Amino acid sequence: MSKTFTTSDVESHNKPNDLYIIVDEDVYDLTKFQDEHPGGKKILSRVAGKDASKQFWKYHNEGILKKYKAKLHVGSLNTKKAAAPPTPPATPPAPKATPSPAAAPVGQEQEEPLEPFGDLVPFADPVWYQGYHSPHHNETHAALRNEVRAWVESDIEPYVGEWDEAKKVPDEIYKQMGTRGYLAGLLGMHYQSQYTENRVASVPPEKWDLFHEMLLTDELSRAGSGGFVWNVIGGFGIGCPPLVKFGQKSLVDRILPGILNGDKRICLAITEPDAGSDVANLTCEAKLSEDGKHYIVNGEKKWITNGVWCDYFTTAVRTGKDGMNGISVLLIERSAGGVSTRRMDCQGVWSSGTTYITFEDVKVPVENLIGKENQGFKGMLKSNSCIVIMTNFNHERIGIVIQCVRFSRVCYEECVKYAHKRKTFGQSLIKHPVIRLKLAHMARQIEASYSWLEAIIYQCGKMGETEAMFRLGGAIASLKAQSTVTFEFCAREASQIFGGLSYSRGGQGGKIERLYRDVRAYAIPGGSEEIMLDLSIRQSLKVNQMMGMKL
Numbered sequence: 405m406s407k408t409f410t411t412s413d414v415e416s417h418n419k420p421n422d423l424y425i426i427v428d429e430d431v432y433d434l435t436k437f438q439d440e441h442p443g444g445k446k447i448l449s450r451v452a453g454k455d456a457s458k459q460f461w462k463y464h465n466e467g468i469l470k471k472y473k474a475k476l477h478v479g480s481l482n483t484k485k486a487a488a489p490p491t492p493p494a495t496p497p498a499p500k501a502t503p504s505p506a507a508a509p510v511g512q513e514q515e516e517p518l519e520p521f522g523d524l525v526p527f528a529d530p531v532w533y534q535g536y537h538s539p540h541h542n543e544t545h546a547a548l549r550n551e552v553r554a555w556v557e558s559d560i561e562p563y564v565g566e567w568d569e570a571k572k573v574p575d576e577i578y579k580q581m582g583t584r585g586y587l588a589g590l591l592g593m594h595y596q597s598q599y600t601e602n603r604v605a606s607v608p609p610e611k612w613d614l615f616h617e618m619l620l621t622d623e624l625s626r627a628g629s630g631g632f633v634w635n636v637i638g639g640f641g642i643g644c645p646p647l648v649k650f651g652q653k654s655l656v657d658r659i660l661p662g663i664l665n666g667d668k669r670i671c672l673a674i675t676e677p678d679a680g681s682d683v684a685n686l687t688c689e690a691k692l693s694e695d696g697k698h699y700i701v702n703g704e705k706k707w708i709t710n711g712v713w714c715d716y717f718t719t720a721v722r723t724g725k726d727g728m729n730g731i732s733v734l735l736i737e738r739s740a741g742g743v744s745t746r747r748m749d750c751q752g753v754w755s756s757g758t759t760y761i762t763f764e765d766v767k768v769p770v771e772n773l774i775g776k777e778n779q780g781f782k783g784m785l786k787s788n789s790c791i792v793i794m795t796n797f798n799h800e801r802i803g804i805v806i807q808c809v810r811f812s813r814v815c816y817e818e819c820v821k822y823a824h825k826r827k828t829f830g831q832s833l834i835k836h837p838v839i840r841l842k843l844a845h846m847a848r849q850i851e852a853s854y855s856w857l858e859a860i861i862y863q864c865g866k867m868g869e870t871e872a873m874f875r876l877g878g879a880i881a882s883l884k885a886q887s888t889v890t891f892e893f894c895a896r897e898a899s900q901i902f903g904g905l906s907y908s909r910g911g912q913g914g915k916i917e918r919l920y921r922d923v924r925a926y927a928i929p930g931g932s933e934e935i936m937l938d939l940s941i942r943q944s945l946k947v948n949q950m951m952g953m954k955l
């Protein structure tokens with residue numbers, strides 16, 4: 405029960421067997437906690453009964469109070485004023501029912517900038533969060549941003565470190581991704597309201613656009629953990645779109661509701677021990693049974709995100725001749741039997757469940773074919789049904805870009821905040837030009853990447869799927885490389901600024917240490933930087949040649 409104290413009340417709790425402290429006019433009982441305090445018992449006894457706000461903020465981040473408050477908080481000082489309305493608000497404001505500039509379609513600029521939001525650290529959030537004009541965002545975007553940020557700040561961010569160590573995110577969080585309506589909005593297309601009753605609280609389905617999807621991923625990434633983001637959207641975000649776009653209706657009707665509600669999980673299984681960027685070489689085979697009713701699948705898949713927890717595997721298999729024209733996509737169900745999964749230990753994204761999969765004589769009904777046989781990877785661009793994997797790559801890469809840009813911002817934001825409290829050589833880090841130079845190089849790359857990302861999302865919203873795949877493929881590949889290089893740079897520079905704190909796990913530099921470890925999980929999968937940069941020029945030349953390029 406929360407009580408009201410005077411400072412002299414608190415002063416009397418100054419012994420090891422009765423130890424209170426004050427932080428920001430809130431009173432904490434640390435009597436039982438002192439033995440488990442990672443910073444030691446002694447340091448707490450020195451501030452027993454006193455206001456320890458200054459010492460507390462020197463050594464901890466905000467997340468600590470969020471995490472421990474329920475356990476240790478016993479009341480507040482009588483001097484404490486009623487809390488100001490929280491930012492972001494706990495309950496997101498509903499979007500306006502009446503037509504307004506905010507309801508304008510994507511691309512139609514609204515008159516006034518949206519209200520400033522967040523901590524207002526320059527470049528730590530997109531400019532449209534900070535009172536600048538945006539041609540893409542309206543009040544529904546602001547409402548969704550508020551909703552997701554409140555959830556991430558209270559239920560996600562304080563725990564991602566633990567989840568990384570445990571190599572798992574609680575099932576309850578994934579379930580909430582479904583019940584909050586987020587899964588239905590993360591498919592790179594219109595909101596899938598016909599397959600689920602779940603709705604996003606702040607955005608009606610008919611107003612959902614690609615900028616909502618983008619900011620949802622962006623705000624989830626603000627938790628600063630690739631493992632967390634990949635756990636909740638990694639497998640789903642790339643495994644589910646092919647099913648929805650190219651799966652047979654009976655299959656979609658049967659399994660999509662369970663997936664969108666967060667009860668069943670799906671992932672994408674393409675990469676093999678011997679086929680990564682060179683997907684056309686894959687060997688996992690699917691042979692049609694004599695009666696033509698089933699495929700029998702045998703083979704291995706490696707580095708498959710979420711695989712250990714999945715019920716469904718959107719799987720690239722060889723059904724025909726060598727090369728890219730003999731590949732199909734099958735929806736394999738674990739319940740069929742013959743599917744074994746084991747978690748792989750990797751450098752980063754620990755809570756994402758990177759998996760090695762073995763398929764042994766798995767019986768897959770022909771109804772589970774996604775797209776057309778032998779046209780899974782690349783077919784004629786004229787046919788919509790034969791580009792399953794290629795269109796999916798763009799969605800995957802854009803997801804990677806969104807995450808990398810936000811992770812870069814997280815590195816930068818952590819640095820700006822830390823640079824204001826940490827003093828060296830008699831002044832705070834932010835006063836040292838060498839530190840500001842690092843921050844400036846981080847910020848310019850973040851903003852350049854983000855602006856290009858918005859420009860591409862805008863184009864995606866305007867183009868059809870096939871046109872976007874063809875015309876934007878080069879730019880998306882290039883931006884993927886741009887964003888992973890930016891992320892790597894920001895993680896490195898942040899690590900230099902935090903010094904030893906980002907070398908050890910947890911604590912104030914915990915996010916930086918974790919993100920640094922996650923970098924390669926972004927720079928390699930989904931097309932390595934080298935492959936992406938080469939593709940960006942090849943693909944763009946091809947497109948512009950068709951448009952009449954003159955050399």
Ligand code: HEM
Pocket residue numbers: 425427432434441442443444447448451456459460463464465468469472476910911912
């Ligand atoms: C509500 C009270 C407190 C809680 C819940 C708490 C919790 C923690 C936790 C979880 C850590 C591990 C590092 C991290 O995750 O940030 C830590 C480290 C530490 N704490 Fe506290 N703490 C509290 C109060 C204090 C106070 C009042 C002081 C100083 C007088 C202090 C000094 C330290 C130090 C020196 C470390 C080690 C920092 C490092 O490794 O760089 N703590 N504390």
